[in-house]
């Protein structure tokens with residue numbers, strides 16, 4: 539067994555949630571006892587547990603994983619979405635920089651696959667990183683306009 543480099547595994551997809559990383563919890567108390575303590579890597583994974591949890595009303599709550607094992611669980615920060623039927627998710631801190639419906643359509647058209655919110659978040663992260671790199675390149679060329687060749 540390798541040593542545990544993550545805090546918990548996502549209750550839906552089993553992806554590791556790293557120490558100090560963001561995760562989603564369920565607002566329903568039975569999902570949130572010390573024993574169950576369900577954690578999800580993204581809102582889509584939280585949404586997936588509604589299929590068997592059968593909550594009448596619930597919402598995903600974004601939390602930050604403790605930075606060390608055994609650290610206390612931080613307080614809830616922000617309610618991301620309400621209700622079971624909602625399919626529109628909102629990114630809490632960084633605005634989604636990609637047109638979610640179009641990204642989903644491309645993936646759907648090409649593969650018939652669904653797109654999770656984690657995928658959209660990851661794409662946004664890539665866009666932000668590439669923009670920052672392009673700014674550096676424009677600056678290095680003495681320009682104040684970011685151009686196509688900076689990417």
Ligand SMILES: [Zn+2]
Nearest residue numbers: 548551579583
């Ligand atoms: Zn997950």
Ligand SMILES: [Zn+2]
Nearest residue numbers: 564566569591
């Ligand atoms: Zn729940």
